[in-house]
Amino acid sequence: MNYWLMKSEPDVFSFDDLKSRPQQSEPWDGVRNYQARNFMRDEMKVGDLILFYHSNTNPAGVAGVAEVASEPYPDPTAFDKKSKYYDPKSAPENPRWILVDVKYHADLKRLVSLQEMKEAPALKEMVVLQRGNRLSITPVTRKEFNIICELGS
DNA sequence: GCCAACGTTGGC
DNA sequence: GCCAACGTTGGC
Numbered sequence: 001m002n003y004w005l006m007k008s009e010p011d012v013f014s015f016d017d018l019k020s021r022p023q024q025s026e027p028w029d030g031v032r033n034y035q036a037r038n039f040m041r042d043e044m045k046v047g048d049l050i051l052f053y054h055s056n057t058n059p060a061g062v063a064g065v066a067e068v069a070s071e072p073y074p075d076p077t078a079f080d081k082k083s084k085y086y087d088p089k090s091a092p093e094n095p096r097w098i099l100v101d102v103k104y105h106a107d108l109k110r111l112v113s114l115q116e117m118k119e120a121p122a123l124k125e126m127v128v129l130q131r132g133n134r135l136s137i138t139p140v141t142r143k144e145f146n147i148i149c150e151l152g153s
Numbered sequence: 154g155c156c157a158a159c160g161t162t163g164g165c
Numbered sequence: 166g167c168c169a170a171c172g173t174t175g176g177c
Contacts, residue, residue, distance in 0.1 A: 007175085009175090033160075034160090035160095056174080056175055056176080057175095058176095132159065134158070134159060
């Protein structure tokens with residue numbers, strides 16, 4: 001089992017949005033970064049756990065736990081001319097952008113803020129906390145995952 | 154809204 | 166293949 005952190009702007013899609021339909025999986029669409037795509041395409045497995053992170057909000061931080069709910073498949077928004085994620089270079093017969101579905105897994109009792117994460121010595125190595133990191137999907141170690149869950153419990 | 158950091162694009 | 170220009174991310 002692998003662990004991940006995935007960023008979402010809560011104005012666009014929040015952890016509460018995901019939780020409001022707990023039995024339903026949601027496509028993690030709109031990723032247009034190759035490294036992030038490769039994590040979904042090559043490394044994620046159904047059942048992997050995800051720290052659902054709220055970015056571009058105050059306070060930013062981990063809002064809850066989700067899980068990977070599908071095998072990778074082409075991102076349909078890349079083919080949709082009306083979508084803001086439309087990419088004319090991604091043809092259906094040769095899709096450039098790949099995603100997985102995610103679904104609700106568990107609550108945290110409270111948000112674990114970015115500031116708390118930065119202040120926790122045991123999280124110093126977390127990929128998402130490294131200087132200048134803008135990747136929307138980053139791997140997380142089991143230890144880091146457990147620490148965040150404890151901070152939020 | 155600002156801006157540092159970073160990824161991508163495209164001319165050469 | 167280099168790199169300047171540009172667009173985006175995301176904390177503050």
